[in-house]
Amino acid sequence: MNELLRLLIVEDSPDDAELMVMRLEEEGFKPEWKRVENEVDFLKALEDKPDFILADWALPQFSGLRALELINERGVDMPLILVSGSIGEEAAIKALHLGASDYILKGRSKRLGQAVRRTLDLRRYQQEKKVAEAELKRRLAELEVLYKISSSLRYLESLEALLKSLLRQTLSALNADTGAIWLTDLKDSKLQMLSASGWFTDLDSLVFEPGEGLVGSTYLRDEPNISPEFVSDPRLNKKVLAQVPAGWGGVLVPIHSHEENIGVIVVAAPLPREFTDKELKLLNSIAEMAGIAVHRIRLFEDLQAASEDLVVAYHETIEGWSGALELRDQETEGHSKRVTALTLELAKNMGIADDQLIQIYRGSLLHDIGKMGVSDTILLKPGPLNDREWEIMRHHPRYAYELLARIDYLTPALNIPYCHHEKFNGSGYPRGLKGEEIPLEARIFAVVDVYDALISDRPYRLAWSREDALEHIKKESGTHFDPQVVELFLDLISKTE
Numbered sequence: 001m002n003e004l005l006r007l008l009i010v011e012d013s014p015d016d017a018e019l020m021v022m023r024l025e026e027e028g029f030k031p032e033w034k035r036v037e038n039e040v041d042f043l044k045a046l047e048d049k050p051d052f053i054l055a056d057w058a059l060p061q062f063s064g065l066r067a068l069e070l071i072n073e074r075g076v077d078m079p080l081i082l083v084s085g086s087i088g089e090e091a092a093i094k095a096l097h098l099g100a101s102d103y104i105l106k107g108r109s110k111r112l113g114q115a116v117r118r119t120l121d122l123r124r125y126q127q128e129k130k131v132a133e134a135e136l137k138r139r140l141a142e143l144e145v146l147y148k149i150s151s152s153l154r155y156l157e158s159l160e161a162l163l164k165s166l167l168r169q170t171l172s173a174l175n176a177d178t179g180a181i182w183l184t185d186l187k188d189s190k191l192q193m194l195s196a197s198g199w200f201t202d203l204d205s206l207v208f209e210p211g212e213g214l215v216g217s218t219y220l221r222d223e224p225n226i227s228p229e230f231v232s233d234p235r236l237n238k239k240v241l242a243q244v245p246a247g248w249g250g251v252l253v254p255i256h257s258h259e260e261n262i263g264v265i266v267v268a269a270p271l272p273r274e275f276t277d278k279e280l281k282l283l284n285s286i287a288e289m290a291g292i293a294v295h296r297i298r299l300f301e302d303l304q305a306a307s308e309d310l311v312v313a314y315h316e317t318i319e320g321w322s323g324a325l326e327l328r329d330q331e332t333e334g335h336s337k338r339v340t341a342l343t344l345e346l347a348k349n350m351g352i353a354d355d356q357l358i359q360i361y362r363g364s365l366l367h368d369i370g371k372m373g374v375s376d377t378i379l380l381k382p383g384p385l386n387d388r389e390w391e392i393m394r395h396h397p398r399y400a401y402e403l404l405a406r407i408d409y410l411t412p413a414l415n416i417p418y419c420h421h422e423k424f425n426g427s428g429y430p431r432g433l434k435g436e437e438i439p440l441e442a443r444i445f446a447v448v449d450v451y452d453a454l455i456s457d458r459p460y461r462l463a464w465s466r467e468d469a470l471e472h473i474k475k476e477s478g479t480h481f482d483p484q485v486v487e488l489f490l491d492l493i494s495k496t497e
């Protein structure tokens with residue numbers, strides 16, 4: 001099926017325009033096109049937002065250069081290829097600097113279709129990469145928010161201070177300034193508003209029974225609630241109706257502590273603001289941490305125990321990322337957990353301190369997180385990658401560094417995601433580190449990662465035998481791998497298998 005292409009052609013020769021269209025049809029496009037030859041018609045045609053522009057360099061009333069200038073002035077993101085009978089090198093360079101995707105001589109118009117295809121494929125890749133990077137950045141930013149909130153709650157020693165800090169940071173995370181927190185009284189199980197911001201501070205009725213009003217129903221039903229507008233919501237308690245301003249809606253989430261519902265957190269915003277599913281999930285995560293912190297203070301739990309609970313939550317998040325990466329990359333199920341376990345065991349045998357083992361654990365699980373910045377068209381390509389695709393793929397350790405370095409608690413774990421593709425002889429990437437320039441944990445992980453990959457079935461090959469895999473590890477000792485690590489790895493495998 002031919003690919004539809006809405007095309008704008010800047011050309012004073014109808015015959016040349018027809019030839020361009022024919023070249024595109026030969027490449028498999030179905031052009032819907034319009035030809036213009038002056039600035040006024042060009043600007044009017046831009047309003048239809050074509051997919052692509054083909055422009056002659058010089059026309060009697062217009063030029064390809066002027067077309068580029070107009071596109072840039074209006075901030076239009078639209079690919080443009082120059083098609084000219086003759087264009088000097090200096091002019092071509094200037095056009096490319098102004099944003100032209102390519103230039104084609106009319107005498108070589110047969111390559112026009114391929115040039116357009118290549119430009120569109122590159123733009124799709126860039127857009128996919130941008131979307132993937134934005135999603136990963138959003139997830140990392142969310143994790144950083146949770147980490148900062150949990151860190152601040154960990155050291156507060158009074159319920160009042162904890163709830164005040166929790167509400168302030170929650171509202172900041174959701175870009176709001178109005179909300180409240182209700183908690184159950186330990187004696188009578190009634191819900192009391194203990195922290196408030198915005199117009200919630202003016203409410204007179206601060207206590208609700210379970211099931212009473214929006215707050216009570218959220219608590220009793222034990223599930224998140226979204227109220228498009230409070231005053232028109234039949235669940236709103238009548239005794240506060242006169243005090244709630246019109247034109248405000250919000251989201252309510254129950255707070256849990258050890259599988260027990262202990263309260264409700266409310267975030268409000270003026271219409272037409274609507275809270276997204278992602279914001280609701282973030283608020284759920286905050287509410288879970290709030291429950292842990294409230295329980296700790298109420299029962300005077302040991303601070304270290306609460307801290308360990310939060311670390312477990314982070315590790316589960318990292319493990320979730322690791323599993324998602326395996327699914328996207330079509331890795332063998334459990335690959336990340338297996339290499340993490342074996343890397344930790346080998347590291348212990350090499351005498352690495354306990355405080356470093358936790359960083360090795362995190363780094364191993366996140367070793368390929370940089371692939372989130374690589375588009376599916378490359379990552380999931382069934383055949384071998386070409387040179388350009390390999391060049392893009394080799395950027396994923398740098399993507400990992402750029403994405404993780406900003407998160408304080410993950411910074412010490414960067415060595416494996418950043419350096420596990422370095423080779424002992426200096427032929428690896430991304431920095432060509434050699435020998436002991438490569439961090440020890442990355443040298444350890446590299447051996448385990450390759451071994452597990454070889455003995456696992458992949459879509460493009462069957463698993464190797466353990467004997468063949470071990471022979472490969474031996475063969476690459478001193479070239480790909482650190483000989484000392486290889487020796488200890490082989491000793492460990494001989495004892496465990």
